[in-house]
Amino acid sequence: MKLNILILCTSLILSFNSWADIYIVTQKNAPIEHISQQDLTAIYLKKKVYWDNSELILPINLSAQSPLREQLSQIIFKRSTRAMGSYWDKMSFKGISPPLIQASEQAALLFIQRIPNSIGYTSTKPDNSLLKVLLKLETPK
Amino acid sequence: MKRHHSLVVRLAGLSTLIIMLTVLVLSAVVYYGFQTKIKQQVQQNLSAIAQAEANKIASIIEFERVNLFSWRTSAVMMDTIVDDLDKRIQTQLINLKKNYQLAGDLYVFNQQEKLIASSTPNLLGQGLPENWQLKNQDYQFIPAHNIKFANHAEPIAAFVINLAQTGKPQQGTLVLTQPWQELWQHLNKNTDYQFAFYHHNPHHLDLITEQGIVHQVVTKEFTQQKTWSVNQQTYLGALSKSQAIGEQFVLQIAAFISENKANEPQIELLKQLNIAACLVILPIMLIAIALSHRFIAPIKTLTNTIHQIEISNDLSLSLTVKGKDEVADLANAFNRMMGNLSQSFYEHESISKEVEYLNQNLEHKVKARTHELATALDQLKTTQLQLVQSEKMTSLGQLVAGVAHEINNPIGAIYANVQPLKDYVDDLQEALALAQTLLKDDALNQFESLLTDIDYDFLQADLTNLLTSQQQAADRIKKIVLSLRNFSRLDQGDIKSVQLEEGIDSTLQILHHEYKGRIKLEKDYQLNQIVECYASELNQVFMNILANAIQAIPEKGHICVSTYLEKQAQQSWAVIKIADDGAGIPDDVKSRIFEPFFTTKEIGKGTGLGLSISYGIIEKHKGTLSVDSIANQGTTFIIHLPLSLTTS
Numbered sequence: 001m002k003l004n005i006l007i008l009c010t011s012l013i014l015s016f017n018s019w020a021d022i023y024i025v026t027q028k029n030a031p032i033e034h035i036s037q038q039d040l041t042a043i044y045l046k047k048k049v050y051w052d053n054s055e056l057i058l059p060i061n062l063s064a065q066s067p068l069r070e071q072l073s074q075i076i077f078k079r080s081t082r083a084m085g086s087y088w089d090k091m092s093f094k095g096i097s098p099p100l101i102q103a104s105e106q107a108a109l110l111f112i113q114r115i116p117n118s119i120g121y122t123s124t125k126p127d128n129s130l131l132k133v134l135l136k137l138e139t140p141k
Numbered sequence: 142m143k144r145h146h147s148l149v150v151r152l153a154g155l156s157t158l159i160i161m162l163t164v165l166v167l168s169a170v171v172y173y174g175f176q177t178k179i180k181q182q183v184q185q186n187l188s189a190i191a192q193a194e195a196n197k198i199a200s201i202i203e204f205e206r207v208n209l210f211s212w213r214t215s216a217v218m219m220d221t222i223v224d225d226l227d228k229r230i231q232t233q234l235i236n237l238k239k240n241y242q243l244a245g246d247l248y249v250f251n252q253q254e255k256l257i258a259s260s261t262p263n264l265l266g267q268g269l270p271e272n273w274q275l276k277n278q279d280y281q282f283i284p285a286h287n288i289k290f291a292n293h294a295e296p297i298a299a300f301v302i303n304l305a306q307t308g309k310p311q312q313g314t315l316v317l318t319q320p321w322q323e324l325w326q327h328l329n330k331n332t333d334y335q336f337a338f339y340h341h342n343p344h345h346l347d348l349i350t351e352q353g354i355v356h357q358v359v360t361k362e363f364t365q366q367k368t369w370s371v372n373q374q375t376y377l378g379a380l381s382k383s384q385a386i387g388e389q390f391v392l393q394i395a396a397f398i399s400e401n402k403a404n405e406p407q408i409e410l411l412k413q414l415n416i417a418a419c420l421v422i423l424p425i426m427l428i429a430i431a432l433s434h435r436f437i438a439p440i441k442t443l444t445n446t447i448h449q450i451e452i453s454n455d456l457s458l459s460l461t462v463k464g465k466d467e468v469a470d471l472a473n474a475f476n477r478m479m480g481n482l483s484q485s486f487y488e489h490e491s492i493s494k495e496v497e498y499l500n501q502n503l504e505h506k507v508k509a510r511t512h513e514l515a516t517a518l519d520q521l522k523t524t525q526l527q528l529v530q531s532e533k534m535t536s537l538g539q540l541v542a543g544v545a546h547e548i549n550n551p552i553g554a555i556y557a558n559v560q561p562l563k564d565y566v567d568d569l570q571e572a573l574a575l576a577q578t579l580l581k582d583d584a585l586n587q588f589e590s591l592l593t594d595i596d597y598d599f600l601q602a603d604l605t606n607l608l609t610s611q612q613q614a615a616d617r618i619k620k621i622v623l624s625l626r627n628f629s630r631l632d633q634g635d636i637k638s639v640q641l642e643e644g645i646d647s648t649l650q651i652l653h654h655e656y657k658g659r660i661k662l663e664k665d666y667q668l669n670q671i672v673e674c675y676a677s678e679l680n681q682v683f684m685n686i687l688a689n690a691i692q693a694i695p696e697k698g699h700i701c702v703s704t705y706l707e708k709q710a711q712q713s714w715a716v717i718k719i720a721d722d723g724a725g726i727p728d729d730v731k732s733r734i735f736e737p738f739f740t741t742k743e744i745g746k747g748t749g750l751g752l753s754i755s756y757g758i759i760e761k762h763k764g765t766l767s768v769d770s771i772a773n774q775g776t777t778f779i780i781h782l783p784l785s786l787t788t789s
Contacts (some may be wrong), residue, residue: 100219103227110223 003010022072024135025112025126026119029054035119035134041076043119046048046096051117059099060108060120068123075137148440150434156429157422158526161565166679168414176407180377183369183403187334187379191396194328194336195381198394200328202282202300202386205317209280209302212237212247218304221251221258221313230258245297245318249304252313264291273301273316282387285321298323325349328394335397339364339380346395368400375400421628439468443475456483545622556615563608570601622651636786639676641717642666645702648683656691661699668704672715673785678758682766685751686719686778693723693776713784714764720777726770734768763787 009122024040026032031053035043042048043059051057062069073081088098102108108120113130125133212218217233225231234247238260249258271291275281280303285296297318304312328336328349337346337357346357363369369378376397383393383738443460450458459479573592580588592598625787649662656662690700700721707714726734733739733754740749759766762782770776 097216100216102220102223103229107220107223107226111219114222128443 013014019088020071020123021073021139022068022075022137023122023125023133024137025109025122026134027112027116028130028132030119030132030134030139033132035136036054037076037135040135044072044076044099046091055117058115058118060111060118061099061101061107062108062121063101063103068121072121072137075139112139148686149430149437152433152437153426153430155428156433159503160425160429161418161422168418172407172414174410176412179406179410180403183377183398183406184379187377187396187398188381190329190334191336191379191381193396194396195384195392195394197329198324199325199392200384201324202298202392205300205319206280206282206302208241208315209300209315210774211310213302213304218249218312218315221249221304224251224255225249228258231260234258234260242415243317244320244323246291246317248291248316250314250316251433254314254525257313259291261291263715267291269314273299275301275303275314278305278388282390284390293318293320298324305432322354323607325354333398333402336375337395337397339393339395341383341391341393377403436468439463439472443472446475450479456486456494549622552615552618556612556619559572559608559612559615563612566604566608570604573597573784616720623647625774628682635675636673637676638671640670641668641672641674641679641715641782642704644676644680645683645687645717648680648687649702651684652687652691655688656694656700659697660691660694661697663699663701665703665705667699667751668706668715668717670706670715670784672782673787674762674782675758678761682755682758682780683717683719685755686780689751690719690721690723690776690778693721695724698722707781714781715784717780717782718777719780720775722775725772725774725776726768731768731770735766 024035031051039048043057046059046063049057070081073079073084077084091098100111102111102120105122105124109122109126109128109131112118112120113128119134121137125136190219212233215233217229220227220230230249233622237243239245247258247260248256248264249731250269251257254274256265256267256269259265262677267290268289272286272288274284281301283301285298285301287293288294288299298321300317300319302315304315325336327339336347337348338354339346339426344359344361344363346359348355348357364380374763376399378395378397379398381392381394383391386392435782439460446458448461450456456479458477462469462472462476577585577592579587685700687700694700698721700719703718705716705718707716730741734752736749736753739753759780759782763786764780764782767779767781768776769779
């Protein structure tokens with residue numbers, strides 16, 4: 001029994017480690033077509049809060065337990081999600097809350113679809129005409 | 142002495158009455174003062190409680206409002222945008238209901254006013270009720286209302302808030318429902334107060350009862366009334382200030398208390414005042430009684446002292462003064478009065494005694510004077526009698542003296558002739574004897590015959606005897622005459638210096654025939670002094686005493702006459718003591734023997750003047766005449782005479 005559990009956990013870890021690509025998504029009519037990783041980092045650190053047309057950027061995050069969020073954190077922050085907690089603690093003191101969280105990629109995509117100027121990410125390229133991909137972060141396989 | 146209305150009782154009663162009246166008046170004042178205050182306080186309490194409960198309800202409503210404002214800021218609420226795709230909102234609502242122990246439910250509607258999340262299952266997809274729709278409002282409290290949603294049968298209140306956050310996209314609506322009745326459960330149940338929600342339009346009360354909310358219609362003037370009649374019971378009530386909560390709701394709470402309950406403090410106050418009055422009155426009454434006794438005690442002492450004075454008539458009694466109060470002043474005044482009274486009484490008594498003494502003295506004086514007068518009268522009578530007697534004696538003396546003088550000459554001649562007669566008879570006898578010798582024979586015979594015839598021998602012998610007897614008789618006559626002369630002393634009426642024994646002997650001589658042969662006379666003359674006296678008067682004294690002595694001896698006896706000189710206190714007294722062993726004088730008679738006209742002799746045999754006159758004569762000589770006598774043993778008269786009348 002113990003052996004079976006160990007094997008299952010190991011396979012899960014291996015599956016997580018086998019990261020997929022990350023697609024940065026926004027509404028189709030958003031005033032941007034492409035975004036740099038640097039801007040993406042600034043948006044998710046709430047250091048960049050407005051689009052060029054002065055519209056408020058509304059970044060959407062997945063829950064802290066999400067492997068995709070962990071993957072994104074490692075790419076754009078070079079840190080784990082857990083390590084970013086202290087950053088947001090400090091930012092909370094400045095009155096800046098972290099990005100909104102949606103529990104699932106589907107909910108995140110629906111939120112982006114319905115709320116203008118919102119931006120999120122997904123592990124699969126969305127097949128939705130109302131959305132567009134601004135950036136594809138490729139991750140090592 | 143028992144009194145029905147003693148000063149103690151009256152004083153204690155009066156004090157108690159005053160205290161009772163005072164306490165009752167004070168109690169009444171306190172009661173009515175506090176009654177007003179209590180009513181005011183009850184009213185204030187009602188107002189305060191109503192306000193407090195209103196504030197409590199308002200704070201509950203406010204609490205829910207704040208909760209809603211807090212909850213809508215939750216990031217999860219942003220899931221309304223995705224129609225709660227991940228059921229995070231629903232989970233949140235369930236958790237909130239559980240964690241906040243909400244009596245009602247939470248509902249989240251999306252922007253399209255469709256229910257996307259609910260704390261109650263199986264409701265998703267329902268539309269937002271019209272009552273809950275916000276019309277350009279961010280928040281709205283909707284009071285009691287019935288709604289056909291989620292099977293709410295009972296009236297509920299709804300807290301509706303827009304989920305739009307500043308800087309966030311429009312999301313939807315968050316609704317919190319609460320059973321209307323549950324809201325009132327927060328009102329204080331553990332008090333004597335009842336509460337109602339007051340509705341202005343239309344005017345009615347929603348009474349909160351154990352059975353639920355009871356609708357009660359009231360008039361508009363209801364708020365102005367001090368007492369409210371609800372459910373046929375009279376209440377005191379007060380309303381809280383009206384508070385507008387939201388746009389649709391004005392909160393105003395009425396607090397009630399039944400009039401009986403409200404009056405309980407007054408009744409309790411009345412009871413406590415009664416107890417306090419009793420607690421005050423009883424000790425004060427006891428103190429009043431004790432003080433009355435204490436205050437009255439000096440008066441009782443005063444009264445007792447007065448009674449003692451009444452009983453004993455002792456005015457020297459006084460009160461013991463204690464303290465310096467009015468009673469002490471009274472006691473002092475009483476003591477002073479008693480002192481003055483005592484002094485006056487003693488003065489009065491002394492005056493009375495003096496008067497009594499004077500009266501007695503007067504009586505005595507009167508008696509004495511009467512006695513003196515009687516004595517004087519007696520003396521006068523005595524003197525008169527004495528004068529008469531004296532006159533008689535004088536006459537008798539003169540008579541005796543005359544007789545004695547007349548007899549004295551012939552008897553003197555007889556006495557003087559007896560001796561010559563004897564001599565002559567002797568001579569004749571010698572002559573006859575010679576003749577007899579000389580005669581012879583016839584002559585002799587004749588002579589002898591003659592002698593025989595004449596019994597010469599007898600004659601001779603008898604002649605001698607006759608002569609001797611005659612001489613003795615003459616001698617005796619001479620002595621008698623001398624005695625009569627001595628007795629009468631007509632020639633010696635003035636003071637004379639004599640030997641008393643002579644007078645005694647003369648008297649005895651006169652009385653000789655009375656006692657001779659019967660009474661043995663003993664003489665013991667040792668005075669042998671010349672005594673200055675009224676000799677004839679003294680002889681009367683001797684006569685009286687000796688005559689009495691002789692008469693006191695019925696048959697044979699003794700009379701002893703003694704004289705001697707007695708010296709007393711530089712004065713010499715001639716004492717004549719005449720004692721007999723006769724019948725003696727009884728005691729009852731002894732004290733009266735010197736009284737005039739007192740006699741034990743038969744009527745006509747005694748004048749009763751003898752010893753009285755004798756007493757007077759001895760007094761005249763400034764001497765004393767006393768008597769010692771024992772009945773059946775004898776009597777002794779003792780005469781003390783001064784030797785000289787001129788010096789005594």
